[in-house]
Amino acid sequence: MDGVEPGTPCWADLATPGLDDARRFYPQLFGWTGVISPEPAANGYTVFRKGGRAVAGAGPPADPDQVPIWSTYVATDDADLAATRVEAAGGQVVVTPFDVADQGRMAVLADPAGAVFCVWQPMAMRGAELFNAPGAMCWNELVTPDPEGATDFYALVFGWQPEESPTGPVPYTGWRCGNRIVAGMMPQLEKLPDDLPAYWSVFFAVEDADATAARAAELGGTILVPPRDNPAGRTAALRDPQGALFSVTALR
Template identity: 85%
Template sequence: MRTVEPGTPCWADLATPGLEDAKRFYPQLFGWTGRVSAQPQADGYTVFLKDGRTVAGVGPPATEDQVPIWSTYVATDDADLVATRVEAAGGQVVVSPFDVHDQGRMAVLADPAGAVFCVWQPMTMRGAELFNAPGSICWTELVSPDPEGAKEFYALVFGWQAEEQPVGPVTYTGWRCGARIVAGMTPPLAELPADLPAYWTVYFAVEDADATAARAAELGGTILVPPYDNPAGRTAALRDPQGALFSVTALA
């Protein structure tokens, strides 16, 4: 079983009122298959698999007014301690830590700029079983109008160290956890709506970013940012038919 290092993004799932539509859209886009939870209280929560290995999940929203959103989960040894650190650092505990059956313990949290993320204290479910391959998570990124505040917050919560590198006209930040850069941060793109709060976005690896973006549009999604080249590869920002943001990258 793959070991999840604390402070490392380990899972992503989609909360959406359009559960059945998501179970149509994403398998057709990424070649996923779905496995519905047998737990009655899971409300149809579905784990997506690629080539038999878990890559992401989808379930109904926690509240009626929740917008469709992909959530990043960061691994931890102690979800309760992380929640305490979030409050002390000026963030918000959106959902207090709770056990997800025998699979793990999680909490839903937000940084001071409003970016929502989750933590996962694994038990029987360690996280995704496939990364950086087509159809799986390849990157997670904070989009924030307050990068300096984010640097202070995530250092206090996860011990992440910010490493800056210029990428074109903007300064890109890598989050270092121990020996690895585990996630990134960027200011909001000019193409995105100006009223978007800070948010975490999930990137999925694909063979061909242009073909995937076109296919997403055919399936009822929206191309927010058309495919463009960057140091990581070729990337596009998309919305699914219910409005959830996500990105795809053909890795260089």
């Protein structure tokens, strides 16, 4: 991923009531530097940088009762049109499109199974500046109880086409956008927590998945799925101290 081509995941951010904890936890885990927006309307929104380049963000939740969550943002030329397509395809517009100052226009959306994601129509802020490197986003994956319904939904919303992967006993789908596989999908294999009926997971690249998982636990996080090998590398699913789910991958 090298830009914000429409239909491509371009950004990820964390909505959490424990913003101060997040500003401590993630820099210690990934070597990030947090830059807090000075604008009062930003409510302390923090852009995390790795080697000076923006990789992710964090801010307070819009709803105080919202569980902490990492969100995947998909680039679009028209956030309003994307929201209209979501409704037409049977999804939900959680937050109607709105401008984020001069940075971009976004909406918070959900597919029919309840997986929440965002769209980003870039203006001054085009998205992350680093991908597929340690400390940067490297993959986005939908886990859902309804892969067939998701296939129809995301084809209508983003024009994504499914590409089945025969890499193992578990069915795995790659989402193709043009000439590129931009994200993935897998069915639910294990009982998930009640707050995750279906979800988009954000993956960050690391040098060593085992060491990162152990470090996350030392910092107050939880190892949800211990490190294990897959065709892409070695991956672990983690929760931060506030409970937000994310994954790390040591890429092959």
